[in-house]
Amino acid sequence: MKTEYKIIVDIIEENARVLDVGCDDGTLMESLKNNKNIDARGIEISKDKVQICVSKGLTVIEGNAEFDLKQFPNDSFDYVVLGQTLQAFVNPEIVIRELLRVGKKAIVTIPNFGHWKVRLNLLIKGTMPVTESLPNDWYNTPNIHMCTIKDFFKFSKVIDFKIFKSLALTNKKYIKY
Amino acid sequence: MNIKENIKTLIIKKPLKLDCGKSINNFPLAYETYGSLNENKDNAILVFHALTGDQFVTGINPITKKDGWWSYAVGPNKSIDTNKYFVICANVIGGCMGSFGPSHENPETKKIYGTDFPVITINDMVNAQINLLDHFKIEKLFSIVGGSMGGMQVLQFISNYPDKARTVVPIACTSSHSAQNIAFNELGRQAIASDHNWSEGKYLSNNTLPDKGLSVARMAAHITYLSKKGLQEKFGRKLQERDALKFGFDADFQIESYLRYQGSVFVDRFDANSYLYITRAMDYFDLVKQFDGNLSTAFKKTKAKFFIISFTSDWLYPTQENKDIVIALNAIGADVGFVEIKSDKGHDSFLLDVPDFLKTLKNFLDKSYLERK
Numbered sequence: 001m002k003t004e005y006k007i008i009v010d011i012i013e014e015n016a017r018v019l020d021v022g023c024d025d026g027t028l029m030e031s032l033k034n035n036k037n038i039d040a041r042g043i044e045i046s047k048d049k050v051q052i053c054v055s056k057g058l059t060v061i062e063g064n065a066e067f068d069l070k071q072f073p074n075d076s077f078d079y080v081v082l083g084q085t086l087q088a089f090v091n092p093e094i095v096i097r098e099l100l101r102v103g104k105k106a107i108v109t110i111p112n113f114g115h116w117k118v119r120l121n122l123l124i125k126g127t128m129p130v131t132e133s134l135p136n137d138w139y140n141t142p143n144i145h146m147c148t149i150k151d152f153f154k155f156s157k158v159i160d161f162k163i164f165k166s167l168a169l170t171n172k173k174y175i176k177y
Numbered sequence: 178m179n180i181k182e183n184i185k186t187l188i189i190k191k192p193l194k195l196d197c198g199k200s201i202n203n204f205p206l207a208y209e210t211y212g213s214l215n216e217n218k219d220n221a222i223l224v225f226h227a228l229t230g231d232q233f234v235t236g237i238n239p240i241t242k243k244d245g246w247w248s249y250a251v252g253p254n255k256s257i258d259t260n261k262y263f264v265i266c267a268n269v270i271g272g273c274m275g276s277f278g279p280s281h282e283n284p285e286t287k288k289i290y291g292t293d294f295p296v297i298t299i300n301d302m303v304n305a306q307i308n309l310l311d312h313f314k315i316e317k318l319f320s321i322v323g324g325s326m327g328g329m330q331v332l333q334f335i336s337n338y339p340d341k342a343r344t345v346v347p348i349a350c351t352s353s354h355s356a357q358n359i360a361f362n363e364l365g366r367q368a369i370a371s372d373h374n375w376s377e378g379k380y381l382s383n384n385t386l387p388d389k390g391l392s393v394a395r396m397a398a399h400i401t402y403l404s405k406k407g408l409q410e411k412f413g414r415k416l417q418e419r420d421a422l423k424f425g426f427d428a429d430f431q432i433e434s435y436l437r438y439q440g441s442v443f444v445d446r447f448d449a450n451s452y453l454y455i456t457r458a459m460d461y462f463d464l465v466k467q468f469d470g471n472l473s474t475a476f477k478k479t480k481a482k483f484f485i486i487s488f489t490s491d492w493l494y495p496t497q498e499n500k501d502i503v504i505a506l507n508a509i510g511a512d513v514g515f516v517e518i519k520s521d522k523g524h525d526s527f528l529l530d531v532p533d534f535l536k537t538l539k540n541f542l543d544k545s546y547l548e549r550k
Contacts, residue, residue: 039512047516047517047518047519047533050516051516051533051536051537051540053514054484054514054516054537054540054541054544055536055537055540055544056544057544057545057547057548058514059482059512059513059514060514060515060516061503061507061513061514061515061516062515062516062517063515071503071504071507071508072507072508073508073510076507076510
């Protein structure tokens with residue numbers, strides 16, 4: 001399992017109510033179920049992935065975070081998780097606002113476009129960076145709203161949400177930011 | 178044809194107060210079962226049939242001698258695995274496969290009811306079928322499953338009896354019949370009523386059948402069960418056993434011939450008055466209105482696990498209408514999963530060989546069964 005998932009599972013308390021937005025094949029939901037006794041809910045846009053989740057006995061609805069978070073009442077969940085997809089939304093601002101309306105807290109992970117390798121790549125090659133975790137070219141990437149860690153902090157001030165905790169992780173280890 | 182000997186019937190003695198205000202009692206409810214009830218009586222699934230279905234879900238229908246209407250989904254090792262589950266299905270009241278309906282004799286007048294039969298609703302249908310649980314001494318069903326009008330019965334059932342099912346699977350349905358749905362049903366009813374043989378519903382006493390009208394009703398309805406793309410791919414403009422147009426009004430095109438065939442085989446197995454009654458029940462179905470405009474209220478008392486399935490090419494009960502049910506459930510924090518299955522087969526997808534659908538349904542039921550507590 002991805003380091004990121006392990007960290008998220010660690011952060012969330014037992015028996016919390018969790019919504020995993022963009023839950024993919026349900027790996028995180030399963031881990032929450034097994035380790036924290038959490039009956040998490042998921043939203044996933046891919047039909048195939050929803051079917052995989054169903055085959056694992058997970059409660060998932062097919063949908064899109066930009067349109068389908070609307071149906072949940074305020075504070076329906078203790079945590080809403082959005083993993084690595086914020087940059088792919090047409091309107092990340094709406095998504096963040098919705099996450100924080102539906103959840104008491106949100107756990108959002110983003111690829112950091114300010115990582116030194118990315119910066120170096122752009123500086124030396126003069127082309128849009130292509131890295132291990134961002135493998136697409138500019139013309140076919142689903143990531144249309146890339147930001148850096150600093151951008152995200154600035155964003156938190158603009159739309160006024162409080163960051164409780166932030167962590168930076170490479171593929172292997174993570175450091176407190 | 179003595180159909181009685183092949184039909185299991187439960188006589189419901191206690192009075193059932195219908196939505197129309199009338200009460201019925203001592204009436205027959207015809208049903209069929211598949212698989213066997215386990216010792217704990219916790220493996221029962223009540224399947225609800227759609228407009229023209231009946232209790233013969235799978236295997237060979239003993240009356241029509243054709244495959245049961247849900248043979249793709251129900252049977253040994255299938256989505257609804259009869260090796261594992263005890264499947265019960267009843268013919269809806271108002272129907273024509275043994276349950277109390279307009280082709281029955283009115284004991285008071287000794288005449289066939291025809292249109293003197295009371296108007297039935299989806300609510301009445303499920304209130305009749307709840308008696309099956311007492312009959313089999315089942316405290317709680319493992320699941321209730323149904324597509325189209327069967328899905329409407331699923332929704333009504335769990336709303337009326339919130340603790341009588343662990344899992345709830347409405348498929349390709351709606352919580353409120355739309356104007357378009359009503360319009361198509363009215364077209365069918367008018368086709369029947371304009372057949373001279375219908376005789377204001379008294380055709381059975383007259384020994385005639387409004388088969389032309391019923392067949393046109395079926396043809397029109399059949400179009401609504403398919404998608405434009407599906408029709409185009411299957412038939413296109415292909416001609417029926419001819420090389421060129423005949424410049425007349427025979428069935429030149431394969432699609433015409435196909436629809437005529439569908440209409441003609443339907444009249445052999447279905448009663449025209451039942452068609453009127455059941456389409457009326459669907460039109461009257463409005464669970465949203467029953468709960469004063471808030472669908473969530475319908476499900477507030479249940480702890481059941483819901484799984485809702487729609488199909489991309491279903492324009493009769495489109496995904497959005499199915500999603501409205503999901504939204505109502507999420508609004509009250511109910512346990513609800515939802516998937517829209519990709520299929521070109523239109524509304525009929527739930528009845529056909531659509532592997533993604535069949536697999537998903539099986540996965541949901543089997544996983545939920547393992548985790549039942």
